[in-house]
Amino acid sequence: MTTIRQYxxxxxxxxxxWLALIYAPPIAAQCQYSIPHGVGAVLDLEKFxxxxxxxxxxxxxxxxxxxxxNGIPAHSAFHKEDIDAATRELxxxxxxxxxxxxxxxxxxxxxxxLASTDTGQALNPCLxxxxxxxxxxxxxxxxxxxxxxMEFTDVPHTQGTPSHSLPGMTGLACMLCxxxxxxxxxxxxxxxxxxxxxxxxxxxxxxxxxxxxxxxGCDKMDGYHYQVPSNAIGYPVLPLAFTQGRPIYFxxxxxxxxxxxxxxxxxxxxEIVEALSDPYPDAFWYDTSHGQTGANxxxxxxxxKLTKNGDYxxxxxxxxxxxLTWKDARxxxxxxxxxxxxxxxxxxxxxxxKLPTPATPxxxxxxxxxxxxxxxxxxxSLEEQLKDATGQQxxxxxxxxxxxxxxIQTEQQAFSRCRANKQ
Numbered sequence: 557m558t559t560i561r562q563y564x565x566x567x568x569x570x571x572x573x574w575l576a577l578i579y580a581p582p583i584a585a586q587c588q589y590s591i592p593h594g595v596g597a598v599l600d601l602e603k604f605x606x607x608x609x610x611x612x613x614x615x616x617x618x619x620x621x622x623x624x625x626n627g628i629p630a631h632s633a634f635h636k637e638d639i640d641a642a643t644r645e646l647x648x649x650x651x652x653x654x655x656x657x658x659x660x661x662x663x664x665x666x667x668x669x670l671a672s673t674d675t676g677q678a679l680n681p682c683l684x685x686x687x688x689x690x691x692x693x694x695x696x697x698x699x700x701x702x703x704x705x706m707e708f709t710d711v712p713h714t715q716g717t718p719s720h721s722l723p724g725m726t727g728l729a730c731m732l733c734x735x736x737x738x739x740x741x742x743x744x745x746x747x748x749x750x751x752x753x754x755x756x757x758x759x760x761x762x763x764x765x766x767x768x769x770x771x772x773g774c775d776k777m778d779g780y781h782y783q784v785p786s787n788a789i790g791y792p793v794l795p796l797a798f799t800q801g802r803p804i805y806f807x808x809x810x811x812x813x814x815x816x817x818x819x820x821x822x823x824x825x826x827e828i829v830e831a832l833s834d835p836y837p838d839a840f841w842y843d844t845s846h847g848q849t850g851a852n853x854x855x856x857x858x859x860x861k862l863t864k865n866g867d868y869x870x871x872x873x874x875x876x877x878x879x880l881t882w883k884d885a886r887x888x889x890x891x892x893x894x895x896x897x898x899x900x901x902x903x904x905x906x907x908x909x910k911l912p913t914p915a916t917p918x919x920x921x922x923x924x925x926x927x928x929x930x931x932x933x934x935x936x937s938l939e940e941q942l943k944d945a946t947g948q949q950x951x952x953x954x955x956x957x958x959x960x961x962x963x964i965q966t967e968q969q970a971f972s973r974c975r976a977n978k979q
Contacts, residue, residue, distance in 0.1 A: 587656035589901040597866025597903035599858050601833075601841040604850075607659040611715055611755035612666035613805075613832060616673065617643060618703060618711060621763045622685040623676020630764040634817060637885035639761065640672050642821050642892050645882035649909045651825070651894065657901045658833045658841045658855075667832070673710035681706050681793075687762050690769035696808055697741040697784045700758055704804045705734075705787045714756035719746055719785055719801030722753075734788035734800030746785035750836030751803035754783065757831055758806040759824065767812060774813035779823040781807045781831040805835045817884075822877045822893030826856040829897045843898070859896035859905035866903050878907035921974040928967045935960050 619625045619636055626635045647669040656666075675685040682702035687695060703711040720730040733740040740746050762768065771777050786802040788795035807827035814820040834840040838850025843858050846868070862869040877893035884890055896905040935957055942953045 589654045589657040589899075591657045591900045593657075593901045594903065597900075598845050599843050599863060599867055599898060600900045600903060601658070601843050601853075601855060601858070601898060603658075603841055604838070605750065605752060605836075605840040607833075607835075607840055608752045609659075609755055612668055613755055613757055614668050614670055614712065615647070615757045615759065615828070616670040616711060617759045617761065619672065619674040619761050620685075620687055620699060621674060621761075623674060625674055625763070628763055628765060633815075634764060634811065635885065636672060636674065638817055639820075641884055642817055642882050642890070643672075643759075643824070644669060645880060646821065646825060646892070646894065646909075649880065649911055651907065651909055652829070652832065653908070654899050654901060654906065655829065655832050657899065670712070675703075675709070677708050677710060679708035682709060687766050689766050691762070691766060692768075692770050696760060696806075698739070700760065700784050700804055700806045701739060701741045701787055704756065704758065705789055705791055707790070711758065712756060713789055714754050714786060714802045714804050716751060716754035716756075716802040718799060719749065719751045719803070720798075722751060724749070730801065733785070734791045735795045735797060737792070739791075740785040740787045740800055743785065746801055750783065750839040751785065751801065752835070752840070754803035754805050754835070756804060757828065758804060759828070760806055760808045761811055762808075764811040764814075768810050774810065777810065778813035779807065779809045779827050781805070781827045781835070782837065783835050803835070805831050807831055818890055818892045821880075822895055825893075826895035826897075829856045829895065830854040833897075855897040855899075856895045858898040863905055875905065878909060880909045921971060921978065924967055924971045924974055928964055928971070931960055931964045931967065935964075 617636075617640060619639075621628060621631075625631060626637075647667065652667045675682065682699060687699070703709045704714060720733075729738070729743055729745050732738070733743045733746055783803045783805045786800065786804050788797065788800040790796050791800070807824065809820060809824055809827070811820065814823075830837075833855045834842055834850055837854065841855065842848065842850045842853040844853060846853075848857070859875055862871070862873045862875050864870070875896060877895060879891050880894050881889060881891050894907050894909060896907045898904075899906045938953050938957050938960070942950065942957070945953050
C-alpha cells in the first residue's frame with residue numbers, strides 16, 4: 557500500500573525531473589542573419605528585452621468550438637481542415653526563418669507546427685467548450701491557461717521556466733499562483749512581468765458566430781497576441797508544485813471579422829511573427845522612431861504602411877499583403893494573404909515565401925550502376941574475409957559471394973534493359 561509520504565516523494569521526484577528538463581540548456585543553432593548588419597535604418601526595431609526561448613517553438617491551432625466546428629453554420633467556408641492546410645503551407649516556406657535575428661527560433665526555421673485540436677474531448681475539463689456570445693479577453697486568458705495546464709485537452713505543456721524562478725520574481729503570490737485558489741492569469745505580478753522562456757504558441761480560433769465583446773468593431777482589432785502565465789500543471793485537481801508561471805504565448809484570431817480563410821491568414825501570419833519577436837508587447841523588439849510603442853510598433857505593424865529607404869514612404873499609403881498559393885482539403889487552388897514584417901538584417905519589410913527545392917530525381921540507370929558498385933565492394937570485403945576463414949565460416953562466406961555475384965548479374969541485366977529503353 558502506497559503511503560502519503562511515498563506519494564509525496566514520488567511527486568517531488570517528478571518535479572525534480574521536470575525542472576532538470578526545463579533548465580537543460582537547449583542546443584542552439586547559429587543564426588546566419590545576426591544583427592547589427594550593414595547600415596542601420598530609421599525603422600529598425602529596438603531591443604528592450606532579451607528573448608530566451610528554451611526550445612524550438614511548437615505552434616498549435618486550437619479550435620474553440622467543441623467537437624462540431626465544421627458543423628457550425630457560419631463555418632461553411634471555415635473548415636478546420638482548410639485552415640490547417642493553409643497554416644501548413646505557410647510553415648512549409650522560409651517565412652519565419654529570419655526571425656532568428658531577434659533571438660527567436662535560432663538557426664531557423666526551428667518553428668514546428670503540431671497537429672491541431674478542438675475542444676470536443678470527452679474529458680476536457682476546460683469549460684465552456686464553446687465560448688459564450690460577447691466573451692472577453694479574460695475568458696481567452698482562462699481558456700488558454702486551462703487548455704495548456706490541464707490533461708485531456710490535447711494541448712501540450714509549455715517547457716518554459718516558471719516565473720518565480722526568474723530574477724526579480726519573488727513574493728508569496730508568485731510562489732503560490734496556480735497552487736492557491738488564485739489562478740496565475742489573475743495574478744497581477746505575473747501579468748505585469750514578461751517571461752521570455754516559453755516554447756509553445758497557441759493559435760486560438762473562436763467560432764465565427766460568437767462576438768468578441770468590449771473591443772469595438774473589426775476595423776479596430778481583428779486579432780492580437782499576448783502571453784499568459786500558466787497555472788501549476790494539474791491545477792486545481794492535483795497541482796504539480798513549482799511548475800506555475802510558465803509563459804504561454806498565444807495569438808487570438810477574431811474569425812468573425814473575416815469572410816474567407818485567405819484574408820484571415822494575413823492576420824494570423826502578422827500575429828505569429830509578433831508573438832515570436834515581441835511575445836509580451838512592449839517588452840522585447842519594436843520600433844519607436846515615430847512615437848510608436850509595443851502596441852503599434854512591432855515587426856509586422858511597421859510594415860502595414862509603405863516604406864522607402866528604411867523609413868516610411870513620404871507619399872504615404874498602406875502596403876498590400878504578399879500572397880501565397882495553397883490547396884485546401886478538396887485540392888482547390890487558393891491564394892492566401894501573408895503579412896510583411898520588418899527585418900533589421902535587411903533594413904526593410906520582407907515576406908519570403910520560398911518552398912524547399914525538391915531533390916533532383918536520380919537517373920534510374922545510374923541508380924542501378926550504383927547498386928552494382930555496392931555489390932562489388934561487398935564481394936571484395938567477403939574475399940578478404942575468406943583468406944582467414946576456416947571450416948563452416950569459410951563455407952558461409954563462399955555461399956554469400958556466390959549469392960552476391962548472382963545479384964550483380966541480375967542488376968547488370970536490369971541495367972542493359974534500362975539503357976535500351978532510354979535509346
